[in-house]
Amino acid sequence: MWPTLAIFAAVFAIGFLVLWRGERRQRLGEAERHEKTLRELTAKGEQKKLNFRAEQETLFNSMIEGVLVLDGEGQVRLVNDAFQDLFNLHQNLKGRSLMEAVRLHEIEKIYNQTLVVGQVHGYNIELPALQDRSLQVNSTVILDQRSERRGMILVFHDITRIRELESTRREFVANVSHELRTPLSLIKGYVETLIDGARNEPEVALKFLNTIEKHADRLTFLIEDLLTLSHLESGQLVVNPRMTDLKNSVERVCEDLSKKAAKREIDLVNAVGGQVMVAADGDRLQQVLFNLIDNAIKYGRSSGDVRITAAPGEDGFVEVCVADDGAGIAPEACERLFERFFRADKARSRDQGGTGLGLAIVKHIIQSHGGEVRVESQVGTGTSFFFTLNKELF
Numbered sequence: 001m002w003p004t005l006a007i008f009a010a011v012f013a014i015g016f017l018v019l020w021r022g023e024r025r026q027r028l029g030e031a032e033r034h035e036k037t038l039r040e041l042t043a044k045g046e047q048k049k050l051n052f053r054a055e056q057e058t059l060f061n062s063m064i065e066g067v068l069v070l071d072g073e074g075q076v077r078l079v080n081d082a083f084q085d086l087f088n089l090h091q092n093l094k095g096r097s098l099m100e101a102v103r104l105h106e107i108e109k110i111y112n113q114t115l116v117v118g119q120v121h122g123y124n125i126e127l128p129a130l131q132d133r134s135l136q137v138n139s140t141v142i143l144d145q146r147s148e149r150r151g152m153i154l155v156f157h158d159i160t161r162i163r164e165l166e167s168t169r170r171e172f173v174a175n176v177s178h179e180l181r182t183p184l185s186l187i188k189g190y191v192e193t194l195i196d197g198a199r200n201e202p203e204v205a206l207k208f209l210n211t212i213e214k215h216a217d218r219l220t221f222l223i224e225d226l227l228t229l230s231h232l233e234s235g236q237l238v239v240n241p242r243m244t245d246l247k248n249s250v251e252r253v254c255e256d257l258s259k260k261a262a263k264r265e266i267d268l269v270n271a272v273g274g275q276v277m278v279a280a281d282g283d284r285l286q287q288v289l290f291n292l293i294d295n296a297i298k299y300g301r302s303s304g305d306v307r308i309t310a311a312p313g314e315d316g317f318v319e320v321c322v323a324d325d326g327a328g329i330a331p332e333a334c335e336r337l338f339e340r341f342f343r344a345d346k347a348r349s350r351d352q353g354g355t356g357l358g359l360a361i362v363k364h365i366i367q368s369h370g371g372e373v374r375v376e377s378q379v380g381t382g383t384s385f386f387f388t389l390n391k392e393l394f
């Protein structure tokens with residue numbers, strides 16, 4: 001009986017031990033799995049946080065506006081790349097006071113004003129020391145949940161380009177008004193003189209009427225050139241490049257201008273060798289050639305030559321040249337020749353009915369073909385205008 005009981009007890013004990021160990025192992029496994037999941041979740045959370053921070057940093061640094069964040073003591077906490085570029089400050093600014101960092105009293109003024117009123121909007125500052133930049137500053141204090149000041153954020157918007165465009169526009173309007181007013185007041189003056197009695201003297205009346213016609217033509221040219229420029233700039237005048245025979249285009253323009261050239265006994269020489277094909281809008285190319293050859297006739301030497309040539313340029317381009325043997329242009333004027341309304345010789349240009357817009361139109365058309373224009377001139381020897389056009393269509 002006893003041995004049977006002992007065997008039974010031993011089997012029972014072993015069975016219990018096996019079961020207990022199995023369950024323990026299972027529990028340990030569960031705990032390990034649980035811990036592993038927890039570790040994974042924590043790592044994922046950390047990764048998410050890091051990703052979020054990286055995204056925020058990228059966003060902050062890709063902003064066009066410069067941003068400066070100050071803490072409650074007015075010390076730099078954060079700046080973005082745009083701020084550092086704008087102020088040309090590439091050292092570590094963290095922890096510096098505002099004045100130590102930027103050394104600009106204007107900005108200190110904005111800081112103090114923001115402390116008093118909470119925020120400042122659209123404050124414009126000029127920075128002559130920083131390449132004449134114009135900045136617009138917006139600033140606001142940072143408050144915590146208890147409405148206590150925790151710092152300040154200042155945003156700097158570079159408005160230099162906008163300012164420049166504004167000034168160009170103002171200058172343009174002033175120039176146009178002046179150009180329109182001059183021939184108009186001359187026309188009005190002659191008409192009044194005719195009304196007052198000059199009409200009764202046929203010879204004088206004819207002379208006045210011719211002058212009136214000349215100024216009316218000047219107005220017409222001006223308005224035409226203004227419309228062309230405006231259409232080119234607004235994209236209304238679409239440039240449609242096709243393979244165009246350069247020599248033919250030059251020939252046509254020379255024919256159109258032959259009478260004008262003959263009046264000054266100028267020889268127009270089409271020296272474009274053979275068939276040179278260029279990728280250009282036919283009408284626009286003729287406009288470019290017309291403006292350059294017309295100028296060469298107007299400002300060139302009477303009884304002189306105007307030669308049009310073409311030579312291979314760089315990178316698959318053809319370089320066209322319109323050269324005269326006139327009085328030439330001073331170097332300081334050459335730099336500004338393609339600006340609207342710029343004239344090297346004001347009196348001569350006005351006398352010839354010039355609008356001061358011809359070269360600006362040339363530049364615009366050539367650039368819209370992907371080419372470039374330039375001028376070479378020597379006072380007393382002559383002037384050559386060059387422009388490039390592609391040999392192939394894209």
Ligand code: ADP
Pocket residue numbers: 291295296299300324326328329337342343344345346349350353354355356357358359360383
């Ligand atoms: P404009 O209508 O006055 O001719 P452009 O824009 O065509 O206007 O030319 C600008 C100025 O450049 C002219 O007023 C003139 O002073 C100068 N210019 C242009 N072409 C020549 C040239 N071939 N020789 C000398 N001066 C020139």
